Amino acid sequence: xxxxxxxxxxxxxxxxxxxxxxxxxxxxxxxxxxxYTVSGKPIEKGVLIVQNGKITAVGDANIPAPADAQVIDAxxxxxxxxxxxxxxxxxxxxxxxxxxxxxxxxRVLDAVNPESSGFRKALAGGITTVNxxxxxxxxxxGQTIYVKLRESNTVEGMLELNEKGVYGGxxxxxxxxxxxxxxxxxxxxxxxxxxxxxxxxKAVEYKRKTDSAKGNPAKMPExxxxxxxxxxxxxxxxxxxxxxxxxxxxxxxxxxQKEFGFRVILHHVSEAWKVIDEIAKxxxxxxxxxxxxxxxxxxxxxxxxxxCGLLERAGVAVAIHTDDPITDSRFLxxxxxxxxxxxxxxxxxxxxxxxxxxxxxDLGSKIGSIENGKxxxxxxxxxxxxSTYTHVEQTWVEGKKRFDRNNPADKLYAIGGYKVYTPxxxxxxxxxxxxxxDDDDK
Amino acid sequence: MKKIVFSISFSIIITLSLQAQIxxxxxxxxxxxxxxxxxxxxxxxxxKIEKIGNSxxxxxxxxYTVYEAKFVTPGLVDAxxxxxxxxxxxIPTDQDQLEKSxxxxxxxxxxxAYNPDDTLVGYLRINGVTTIHTGHGIGALVSGQTMVxxxxxxxxxxxxxxxxxxxxMSLGNSVESNYNSPGTxxxxxxxxxxxxxxxxxxxxxxxxTKDDGKKPAxxxxxxxxxxxxKGxxxxxxxxxxxxxxxxxxxxxKEFNLKLVLESAAEAYRLIDEIKKSGAEIIVHATMARPYxxxxxxxxxxxxxxxxxxxxxxxxxxxEGYVPKxxxxxxxxxxxxxxxxxxxxxxxxxxxxxxKxxGLDKKIGSIEKGKxxxIVLYDGDPFEYTTHVCKVIIDxxxxxxxxxx
Numbered sequence: 001x002x003x004x005x006x007x008x009x010x011x012x013x014x015x016x017x018x019x020x021x022x023x024x025x026x027x028x029x030x031x032x033x034x035x036y037t038v039s040g041k042p043i044e045k046g047v048l049i050v051q052n053g054k055i056t057a058v059g060d061a062n063i064p065a066p067a068d069a070q071v072i073d074a075x076x077x078x079x080x081x082x083x084x085x086x087x088x089x090x091x092x093x094x095x096x097x098x099x100x101x102x103x104x105x106x107r108v109l110d111a112v113n114p115e116s117s118g119f120r121k122a123l124a125g126g127i128t129t130v131n132x133x134x135x136x137x138x139x140x141x142g143q144t145i146y147v148k149l150r151e152s153n154t155v156e157g158m159l160e161l162n163e164k165g166v167y168g169g170x171x172x173x174x175x176x177x178x179x180x181x182x183x184x185x186x187x188x189x190x191x192x193x194x195x196x197x198x199x200x201x202k203a204v205e206y207k208r209k210t211d212s213a214k215g216n217p218a219k220m221p222e223x224x225x226x227x228x229x230x231x232x233x234x235x236x237x238x239x240x241x242x243x244x245x246x247x248x249x250x251x252x253x254x255x256x257q258k259e260f261g262f263r264v265i266l267h268h269v270s271e272a273w274k275v276i277d278e279i280a281k282x283x284x285x286x287x288x289x290x291x292x293x294x295x296x297x298x299x300x301x302x303x304x305x306x307x308c309g310l311l312e313r314a315g316v317a318v319a320i321h322t323d324d325p326i327t328d329s330r331f332l333x334x335x336x337x338x339x340x341x342x343x344x345x346x347x348x349x350x351x352x353x354x355x356x357x358x359x360x361x362d363l364g365s366k367i368g369s370i371e372n373g374k375x376x377x378x379x380x381x382x383x384x385x386x387s388t389y390t391h392v393e394q395t396w397v398e399g400k401k402r403f404d405r406n407n408p409a410d411k412l413y414a415i416g417g418y419k420v421y422t423p424x425x426x427x428x429x430x431x432x433x434x435x436x437x438d439d440d441d442k
Numbered sequence: 443m444k445k446i447v448f449s450i451s452f453s454i455i456i457t458l459s460l461q462a463q464i465x466x467x468x469x470x471x472x473x474x475x476x477x478x479x480x481x482x483x484x485x486x487x488x489x490k491i492e493k494i495g496n497s498x499x500x501x502x503x504x505x506y507t508v509y510e511a512k513f514v515t516p517g518l519v520d521a522x523x524x525x526x527x528x529x530x531x532x533i534p535t536d537q538d539q540l541e542k543s544x545x546x547x548x549x550x551x552x553x554x555a556y557n558p559d560d561t562l563v564g565y566l567r568i569n570g571v572t573t574i575h576t577g578h579g580i581g582a583l584v585s586g587q588t589m590v591x592x593x594x595x596x597x598x599x600x601x602x603x604x605x606x607x608x609x610x611m612s613l614g615n616s617v618e619s620n621y622n623s624p625g626t627x628x629x630x631x632x633x634x635x636x637x638x639x640x641x642x643x644x645x646x647x648x649x650x651t652k653d654d655g656k657k658p659a660x661x662x663x664x665x666x667x668x669x670x671x672k673g674x675x676x677x678x679x680x681x682x683x684x685x686x687x688x689x690x691x692x693x694x695k696e697f698n699l700k701l702v703l704e705s706a707a708e709a710y711r712l713i714d715e716i717k718k719s720g721a722e723i724i725v726h727a728t729m730a731r732p733y734x735x736x737x738x739x740x741x742x743x744x745x746x747x748x749x750x751x752x753x754x755x756x757x758x759x760x761e762g763y764v765p766k767x768x769x770x771x772x773x774x775x776x777x778x779x780x781x782x783x784x785x786x787x788x789x790x791x792x793x794x795x796x797k798x799x800g801l802d803k804k805i806g807s808i809e810k811g812k813x814x815x816i817v818l819y820d821g822d823p824f825e826y827t828t829h830v831c832k833v834i835i836d837x838x839x840x841x842x843x844x845x846x
Contacts, residue, residue, distance in 0.1 A: 292767075295562055331729060421732050
């Protein structure tokens with residue numbers, strides 16, 4: 001029944017109708033916890049009230065609880081907003097294949113398995129929203145999807161439509177992963193950029209034609225799936241998520257962005273520390289991965305754990321992602337703690353896991369902080385968000401408890417065990433690769 | 443950034459006297475040999491630990507350089523790594539841990555491959571790992587020999603503690619994916635048994651032939667397997683699935699091998715069998731990915747084994763991609779957060795691997811007379827946000843990360 005309602009909700013959202021109502025649910029009051037709202041000051045012994053999937057009140061102990069509410073005592077616990085993972089490969093999102101380096105028409109929507117145990121693993125890590133991306137073995141590997149980890153046996157039931165009216169971005173990559181040198185793939189960096197530019201020039205022309213048609217079907221150019229997706233990119237609706245490591249590759253992204261005016265998030269950005277000023281000047285946000293050791297891949301050799309702190313001080317918006325399976329969805333809080341160890345402020349580190357990422361996905365008005373009216377996506381932690389000894393105790397998505405460590409079956413998704421996880425394509429690719437990273441990310 | 447850290451470390455090493463006398467003061471010293479010492483002092487003289495005690499019992503003599511820290515632990519010992527053979531660049535020319543011409547090559551020596559200058563050795567060093575058991579890799583029935591080294595800078599002979607430590611062996615898909623044969627689990631064991639029986643015959647002939655001229659010709663492969671059969675070397679067998687672990691135990695029993703199980707993702711399902719076998723155990727990195735042969739791993743594996751009374755060492759293990767190595771400090775920390783008693787988790791990366799390697803008289807704890815391998819932290823060593831501030835190996839300051 002709930003899934004049915006979501007489907008209706010989603011369908012209506014697509015058509016711009018947002019006033020669908022749930023039957024009134026019993027409100028849930030969670031009290032006694034230290035609440036990090038991210039948008040405002042932390043609230044000690046706070047009260048959080050949720051109903052019908054939304055946050056209806058947040059504040060100190062003086063907030064009155066509705067009479068019929070279900071009350072959860074979370075004294076001694078810590079509540080943070082649901083974590084937003086801006087770059088993940090859970091669910092098996094194989095995108096473009098070996099036939100072409102540029103695949104704007106390919107949707108991971110058509111690949112992701114909603115039954116994947118990866119979603120349960122992510123919930124165990126406190127993650128509630130995910131940007132699921134195809135890999136980086138292509139200049140453009142396809143359209144990403146933004147999903148909420150709500151219960152659903154269809155991908156449609158998980159999609160999250162954003163403020164721009166789309167539920168995903170466009171994955172691009174430069175550097176070595178896409179330089180395969182055969183099947184039309186580039187063999188050099190300059191050729192990579194040239195192929196990108198040729199495609200964007202076509203898209204500019206296509207968009208000019210569609211714009212000048214002003215909705216008149218007779219004047220519209222013939223439908224073209226590649227061009228349609230890129231027109232959304234050029235219109236600023238569909239943001240480009242650009243995998244890039246070395247400083248010269250970062251600068252190439254900024255050059256392309258300036259030429260064609262698309263909106264872009266830099267992903268990984270291993271050598272960000274070399275071009276901090278250029279990134280800041282371009283006003284481009286960064287989605288960063290923190291790993292435990294350098295090496296393993298030539299173009300990421302110079303990765304610095306200090307990137308997050310340096311970008312923060314330069315005023316650049318920073319999110320932190322898993323790139324699961326490169327880092328595990330269960331350890332995204334740890335990745336932010338590493339950023340703190342290496343110079344990022346605690347406040348910005350928490351923001352990097354939540355509101356900063358939400359904004360990068362154009363979902364900042366709905367998720368990413370604990371505020372009245374926002375989706376009731378939150379995590380109950382046993383202690384400080386950045387302590388080794390802290391566990392995710394509960395993960396809530398839209399007012400529904402989706403993970404509870406006290407439930408032994410759920411706990412297995414947090415720690416692993418016999419036949420807990422089912423294999424996924426992407427995961428297998430990582431595990432079995434030698435050093436050929438065609439299909440891998442990071 | 444990392445390069446800056448490295449060059450700082452190097453310049454400090456160059457300017458330090460080799461005979462430096464150091465006093466380390468800390469709020470708390472975890473020795474891995476009994477209770478922690480509050481307000482503790484460690485005196486270091488000529489590369490060895492001269493004294494350890496609280497500030498009431500140990501006075502700092504004049505002329506000692508004093509370093510202060512919140513917490514101190516022994517230098518960390520990585521029970522099993524491939525760093526130094528499996529290089530940081532991850533290109534064919536710096537991957538020397540696995541030779542694919544033959545699935546059984548016990549004659550391959552780690553000392554002929556180890557690169558003490560690899561970036562990752564330096565990276566482990568600045569993160570408090572002072573000794574690594576490294577060498578030939580997973581992925582062959584017998585991939586070669588392992589060795590034990592200190593991570594301090596220096597040429598190979600100067601940093602080597604044990605040139606031949608164990609024989610590295612593997613079972614399972616990790617082997618089958620590298621060779622045409624073996625292609626099945628049964629064939630893996632059949633091939634190993636065949637070689638070991640040959641080695642038995644070679645050994646018998648060598649031992650019983652009195653006339654030197656009539657002894658069998660030297661055979662590097664047979665000589666090494668002979669050491670395995672005599673118990674002079676331990677058999678380090680990488681086995682994750684329960685069937686692989688059982689096979690390793692069966693093989694060890696047949697040939698009376700000193701078995702060390704490596705990785706052992708499903709060990710938690712075989713507590714009684716492992717106890718009965720007397721095998722020692724090195725558990726996979728706590729944050730290892732649950733895929734392939736390790737799909738059934740649990741972060742509580744080390745804790746479950748410890749609770750059952752089996753001494754556990756935690757390894758960084760092999761990483762084929764990004765990150766190119768793990769750091770046992772971080773892996774022990776996550777074990778401590780997942781059911782392993784705190785000090786047991788520390789032992790799993792200090793004194794337990796030291797014992798496993800037969801080096802517990804020299805390293806693995808802070809005790810008088812042992813090598814002065816010491817790590818200084820600005821907080822709980824296992825907290826994610828804590829910094830490894832200083833690392834001392836053999837009485838030399840080899841890392842100074844906190845700008846103090």
